[in-house]
Amino acid sequence: MAARNDHADVLIVGSGATGSLASLVLAEAGLHVICLEQGGWVEPREHPHYRPDWQWDRRTRWNADVNVRRPNADDFPVNSDSSQVLMWNGVGGSTNVYGALWPRYRPSDFRKGTEHGLQPDWPISYEDVAPYYEKADALIGVSGLEGDPAMPAHPAYPTGPLPMGAPARKMAEAFDKLGWHWWPVPAGVISSDYDGRPACNGCGICTGCPRGSMSKFSLSVWPRALEAGTELRTYARVIRIEKDRSGRATGAIYVDRNTGRQHKVTADVVVLAANGVGTPRLLLASDNLANSSDQVGRNLLHHTLVACEMWVDEPLASHTGYVAALVSREFAETDVSRGFVNGFNFNCVTTGGAGEQANGHMTQARAPWGKGHHQWFRRHFGRNFGIFGIGDDLPNPDNRVTLSASQRDADGVPVAELHYRPGENDMKMMKFMSDRLVDIAKATGAFEYKLQDYMDEHGIYRTPAWHLLGTARMGKSPDMSVVNKYQQCWDVPNLFIIDGSVLTTGGVVNPTPTVTALAIRAAEHIRDNFRDLAKTTRPMAA
Amino acid sequence: MGEVGVSEAIRLSTMLRDLVDVLIPGEDDWPSASLAGVHGILGMRLLEELGEDALLQVEQALSACGGPLGPLDEEQRMIVVAKLEASQPRLFTLIRTATYLGYYESPGVIPAIRALGQPYDPVPILKGYHLEPFDRERDRPKHNRGFYIPTDEVKPVDISGLDHLGERHGRA
Numbered sequence: 001m002a003a004r005n006d007h008a009d010v011l012i013v014g015s016g017a018t019g020s021l022a023s024l025v026l027a028e029a030g031l032h033v034i035c036l037e038q039g040g041w042v043e044p045r046e047h048p049h050y051r052p053d054w055q056w057d058r059r060t061r062w063n064a065d066v067n068v069r070r071p072n073a074d075d076f077p078v079n080s081d082s083s084q085v086l087m088w089n090g091v092g093g094s095t096n097v098y099g100a101l102w103p104r105y106r107p108s109d110f111r112k113g114t115e116h117g118l119q120p121d122w123p124i125s126y127e128d129v130a131p132y133y134e135k136a137d138a139l140i141g142v143s144g145l146e147g148d149p150a151m152p153a154h155p156a157y158p159t160g161p162l163p164m165g166a167p168a169r170k171m172a173e174a175f176d177k178l179g180w181h182w183w184p185v186p187a188g189v190i191s192s193d194y195d196g197r198p199a200c201n202g203c204g205i206c207t208g209c210p211r212g213s214m215s216k217f218s219l220s221v222w223p224r225a226l227e228a229g230t231e232l233r234t235y236a237r238v239i240r241i242e243k244d245r246s247g248r249a250t251g252a253i254y255v256d257r258n259t260g261r262q263h264k265v266t267a268d269v270v271v272l273a274a275n276g277v278g279t280p281r282l283l284l285a286s287d288n289l290a291n292s293s294d295q296v297g298r299n300l301l302h303h304t305l306v307a308c309e310m311w312v313d314e315p316l317a318s319h320t321g322y323v324a325a326l327v328s329r330e331f332a333e334t335d336v337s338r339g340f341v342n343g344f345n346f347n348c349v350t351t352g353g354a355g356e357q358a359n360g361h362m363t364q365a366r367a368p369w370g371k372g373h374h375q376w377f378r379r380h381f382g383r384n385f386g387i388f389g390i391g392d393d394l395p396n397p398d399n400r401v402t403l404s405a406s407q408r409d410a411d412g413v414p415v416a417e418l419h420y421r422p423g424e425n426d427m428k429m430m431k432f433m434s435d436r437l438v439d440i441a442k443a444t445g446a447f448e449y450k451l452q453d454y455m456d457e458h459g460i461y462r463t464p465a466w467h468l469l470g471t472a473r474m475g476k477s478p479d480m481s482v483v484n485k486y487q488q489c490w491d492v493p494n495l496f497i498i499d500g501s502v503l504t505t506g507g508v509v510n511p512t513p514t515v516t517a518l519a520i521r522a523a524e525h526i527r528d529n530f531r532d533l534a535k536t537t538r539p540m541a542a
Numbered sequence: 543m544g545e546v547g548v549s550e551a552i553r554l555s556t557m558l559r560d561l562v563d564v565l566i567p568g569e570d571d572w573p574s575a576s577l578a579g580v581h582g583i584l585g586m587r588l589l590e591e592l593g594e595d596a597l598l599q600v601e602q603a604l605s606a607c608g609g610p611l612g613p614l615d616e617e618q619r620m621i622v623v624a625k626l627e628a629s630q631p632r633l634f635t636l637i638r639t640a641t642y643l644g645y646y647e648s649p650g651v652i653p654a655i656r657a658l659g660q661p662y663d664p665v666p667i668l669k670g671y672h673l674e675p676f677d678r679e680r681d682r683p684k685h686n687r688g689f690y691i692p693t694d695e696v697k698p699v700d701i702s703g704l705d706h707l708g709e710r711h712g713r714a
Contacts, residue, residue, distance in 0.1 A: 049667040056587070056643045111696040118707065125693045145676075150688025163673035164681045172683070181688035184676070191676070201670025211667065317660045320671035329688055336699050341707070354655050354662065355646035359639055369565040369638060370620055374572045382660040424706040 008034035008231070009534070010526065011251055011267035013238045013282070016093020017512060018498045018519035019273035020221040021139070025523035027228035031530065034265055035230055036254050038237035039074030039090030041218060044210030047096075049203070055355045058207050064088065064097045064466070073257070076237075077409055078277055080418040083302060083465035087275055088208075091234060092218030094275070095512075096208045098466065100188035100215055101324050101347060102142050103509035104133050107152065108333060109392070112505050115334060116341045118394050118425075122504045123476045123485035126152065132517035140215040141194035142513075144186030150329035159191040162200060166316040167385040168325035171348045174443035180330035185347070188215040188512070189322055195220070204350060206323035236263075239411050241270060241286040241495070246537040249289075249495040255411050268534035269526055271496045273519070276300065276468030279501045280401045281416040283472065290472075290489040295482050297402055299395035300418070301470040301506040304344065304426045305463050306453050308437035309351075309362040309386045310446035317382050318351045325350060325385070331436070332508050340428040344391030345508040346440075351384050362386040365450040380448075387440060389433030392508050393426045401471050422461050467511050472501035487522040493536050498522045554597045557604065558585050560611040564623045565641045572654050575645050583644035584637065591636055600637070603630050 010026050012019050015037035027033045044050075048057035063069040064086040066078055074089045088096040105126065113121035130152070136142075137158055144157040161184045164172075168184070175182040189206075190213055192199045197220065200213040212219035226232060235257035242250045242264075251266035272279045280297035283289045290296060328346035335343075352361045358377055360366035361384075367376040399421060403414035422430070434451050441449035454463045475481020478490035487502050489495040498519040500511055507514065526533060558581035568574035575581070588596035604610060607625035614622065627634040645651055647664065655662045661671055701707055 050665065052649070052664050053583075053643070053647050054665070055647060056640070059639070059643075060590075106690050107693040108691045108696050111693060114696050114698065116699055116701050118701075127693060145678075145682065147682075148688060149686060150690055152690065152692070160678075161676040161681070163676055165673050176685060179687070181685070183683060183688070184681070201667070202673045203666040203670045205667060315658075315660050317671070320661065320666075321673050329690075333689075333691055334699055336701060336704060340704065341699070341701060353646065355643035358646060359642040367642070369623070371567065373566050374569045378658060381655070381658060425704075428706065 006034070006265055008032050008265060008267045009530065010034075010269045010271060011036070011265050012271045012273055013252060014093065014273035014275070014278065014499065015091045015222070015232060016273060016275065016499070017095050017217050017221075017516050019271075020092070020217045020225055021136070021516055021519045022271055022273060022498055022523040022526075023230040023232070024221055024225040024228060025520060026527055027225055027230040029527040031527070033230045034267070035232045036236040036238055036252065036265070037091055037232065037234050038076065038257070040234045041091045042096050047208060047210040049205050049210050054205060055353045062097065062207065064094070064207070065464070076278065076281070077407070077415045078418055079404060079407070079415055082460055083418060083420045083463050085277065085418060085468075086464055086466045087277070087468065091222060091232070092216050094466070095215065095217045098208065098512065099206050099323050100512070101510040102137075102144065102186040102188045102513045103327055103345070104151065105129070105507040105509065105514050106332060109505055109507040112342070112392075118341060119505050120475055120480065123474060129514065129517050129521065130154065132521045133513060135520050136513065136516045140188050140220050141190040141197070142186055143189055143191040145184045148183045148329075150181050150183065150332065157186060159194055159199075162187060162189060162191045162322045163202065165321040165325065165350065166314075167318045167350050168348070170312060170314075170316060170444060171326055171385060171387070171440075174440050175326070175328055175330075177443045178439060180328055182326045182328045185324040185327045187322060187324060189213055200322055202321045204320050204323065237411060238274075238282060239285070239413050241272075241282060241289055243289065243492060247492060248537055249492050269494045269496065269530065271498055271526070273499050276471045276500045277401050277416050277418060279497055279499055280471040281403065281413070284403050285413050290482055290491045290495060292491050293479055293482060295473060295480060297471050298397040298400045299470040299473055300399040300401060300420055301393050301395060301467065301503065302420055302463050302465040303467050303506050304391035304393050304422060304430050304433070305388060306430045306433050306437065306451065307362050307386055307388045308434070308441055308449055308451050309365060309384055310441040310444055310449040311380050311384045312444055312446050313383065315382050316385065318385050319353055319357070319382060321350060323349050327509075338432055340425045340432065342392035342394070342425070342429065343508050344389050344429060344433055347388040347390060347510070349386045349388065351386060354381060357381055357384065363450040363452040365448070387437055389430070389437060390508060390510070391426070391429045391433060392506050394423050395470060395505075396421075396423055420461070420463075420465070467500065467506065469500045469503040469506050469511060472497045473504050474502045475504060486525040487518065493538060494533050496522055496526060554601065555581065555585075556612060557597070557601055557610060560619070561600070561604070561623070561637065562641050564611065564619045565638060566645050571657060573650055575641060578645055578648040578650045580641055580644045580648060583648075584640050587640035587644070588636070600633070603633055
């Protein structure tokens with residue numbers, strides 16, 4: 001059956017943000033790296049941006065929800081009884097469709113065990129990660145403004161802040177009126193030409209970026225990783241990780257989707273970079289690999305999320321410029337007087353095209369059909385913006401990714417099943433966030449506002465889950481975590497996990513900057529310890 | 543195509559035209575949805591989403607609500623479409639979404655959007671929108687608000703008053 005057997009120093013499964021970075025670091029060190037990707041390259045012209053019907057296209061063919069977009073053979077099946085499951089499978093992974101907000105975690109995000117004990121402490125600190133934030137920033141050309149008093153000091157971002165459009169100024173006024181913190185958002189979007197890529201032109205269609213102004217990793221990192229010698233195999237769907245009697249991972253079996261034939265790649269070190277659903281699915285489907293703790297797939301985190309869309313009298317051209325404008329860290333730390341633990345962040349965003357505005361963009365507020373339609377549009381168009389409240393949800397072992405007992409995909413791998421329900425602390429936080437969003441709407445002088453709580457008609461929280469975290473979490477001991485502080489599996493010493501699965505807590509911000517920083521850190525650890533890792537059979541120390 | 547086919551083609555095309563014009567009628571400088579060509583777009587979207595008998599499904603649904611729209615006056619048309627919205631919410635949402643997006647994506651409608659006084663390009667990535675660059679003097683926040691807790695200053699908080707956490711105390 002296996003027509004092609006080959007060996008790599010390092011085998012990486014998944015070519016998204018983290019897989020590309022690990023490929024770059026390890027190939028630049030002279031290691032033979034093979035990266036397997038189940039999807040293909042996404043060419044710039046395939047994105048919706050160049051089509052006149054881009055608004056329809058990004059709701060359908062380019063919908064980030066794997067269960068909404070048209071059948072796409074690059075995807076793997078995920079049954080969800082709750083969350084919308086947002087991801088993209090292909091070279092560059094979900095960076096083909098993301099928004100690239102680039103905020104860092106805060107020191108306390110790594111110390112929730114110390115703070116209240118309802119989440120574990122990370123085995124590492126902010127200070128351990130900080131140098132890798134800077135490495136990631138430099139690689140992709142993060143834009144932003146240094147000096148935020150709500151964050152630890154760090155060097156200036158590689159490119160300066162993006163323009164402050166009229167919506168940003170309006171929201172800043174409101175935060176000033178309330179006496180709350182705000183700051184220009186750091187973004188994985190270049191504000192000036194950088195590394196051969198053109199600066200953002202403010203087109204406002206920030207669902208990925210085929211120009212590469214927003215860091216689409218197939219345009220920003222992959223060219224360098226390939227130049228360094230990484231062997232990237234597309235349409236290569238991994239169906240199983242294999243291990244030997246000594247407990248070491250030996251490689252992976254994959255299906256070449258072009259031919260339907262199975263192949264095996266053996267490797268001295270295996271790295272999983274398949275996201276917070278794909279990685280636990282693969283481990284569980286590989287005879288429950290690396291799961292002596294029974295933590296694989298558990299503690300799924302998405303963040304708490306609510307939103308508010310608001311309309312003001314003055315025209316703001318709110319469909320122009322980078323999609324994110326400001327962040328507010330006013331409520332980022334725990335204050336138990338609010339009635340819950342943990343904090344949250346506000347992400348202030350612009351809006352979509354004219355059709356999307358008329359049809360309801362962030363909320364169900366839309367132009368009426370019939371006689372009043374044009375009057376509504378004249379009153380509302382370009383005068384709106386939105387704010388997301390995004391908070392640190394508590395882990396719950398019952399929120400998890402499992403394998404279907406009855407359904408398998410075309411290659412015989414059990415279908416992933418996802419369950420997520422926010423806990424009471426999360427619900428209290430979301431109520432508080434919604435109340436504060438109303439405060440902001442009033443402070444802007446909005447003539448209309450609409451809240452979005454993502455609850456469906458049956459009371460099920462159907463959050464748009466970009467953030468698929470925690471399902472193979474990092475910890476200090478092998479009984480309650482899957483990987484150690486270097487993202488090395490406790491049970492399988494030459495198996496590493498470098499995607500969002502490893503996050504111990506979700507923090508209060510978009511996780512990609514932290515996930516990528518950790519991926520570089522883990523890759524450097526592999527690089528620097530490769531000789532030992534290539535032969536060790538001992539469980540690793542914390 | 544035989545007599546029946548021609549008749550069906552005209553009947554279904556008329557249905558789409560009448561339907562989109564109830565949703566977005568013409569007004570002042572705004573063309574009606576059918577004048578902008580949206581009925582053709584809607585037909586394709588329905589075919590794409592619902593399959594080959596999509597238009598017959600819509601016709602049947604409208605009929606169940608008091609259609610077809612053609613012979614009815616404006617007020618009666620509104621009543622029929624309101625019934626469709628209430629009785630077939632999923633189908634109606636698809637129709638409305640395809641109509642709204644198709645309308646504002648139509649090249650003939652773009653001048654009316656621009657006439658509202660804000661910049662608007664149908665395919666904005668081609669030229670981008672001009673925004674004033676960030677000016678560090680003008681745009682840098684002056685509030686000096688915000689704080690964080692450094693790693694070695696993170697201390698236990700008292701959660702004894704948070705009753706909802708009762709059974710979770712100490713569970714990580």
